Amino acid sequence: MPMRWLAVPALLMFFSGLAQAAECPELLQGSLPKLRAKESIDLCQRFAGKPLVVVNTASFCGFAPQFKGLEALYQRYKDQGLEVIGVPSNxxxxxxxxxxxxxxVCYVNYGVTFTMTEPQKVRGDDATHLFKVLAEQSSSPKWNFYKYVVDRQGNVIANFSSLTKPDNPEFIEAVEKALASKR
Structure with a gap:
């Protein structure tokens, strides 16, 4: 078989990969290690086209009881496509x-079932890509349990301080707006 025929499948794979990358919003490019698992989460593969709540967490923060509220939010809206991503950070x-x-703390103390990653940097030059893009679209987290609501296209539509509880009406309204966003 001539060498040029071997190049055709490689080129097709290359260009299909570019097409997939083009469909993936900047926010979701890359992967993060799943908490206490031997797997990485391909953010684009797992979350593209889904409304998201992204929150930086900390086990020993006074706001840690918000895990319960975030889990309740996830249970309430997961059948409508909502995903919650918790990113622990020190x-x-x-x-x-x-x-x-x-x-x-997450799984035993608070019964979290939504996606949690291994601890990551969420501020500054060393921040993980996800949080760099969140900061570009809105702002860096000011403290633990800073919440971002992201629409199906990967755009931040609202962000909320640590003081905003997951059952806050304005927060719920933003989540419902993200759920209503079209792909």
């Missing part, structure tokens, strides 16, 4: 030193 010096302790 940027504000209130996260456990190891993922096992973080997992215990």
């Amino acid at each position: 940027d504000f010096r209130q996260e456990a030193k190891d993922g096992a302790e973080t997992a215990k």
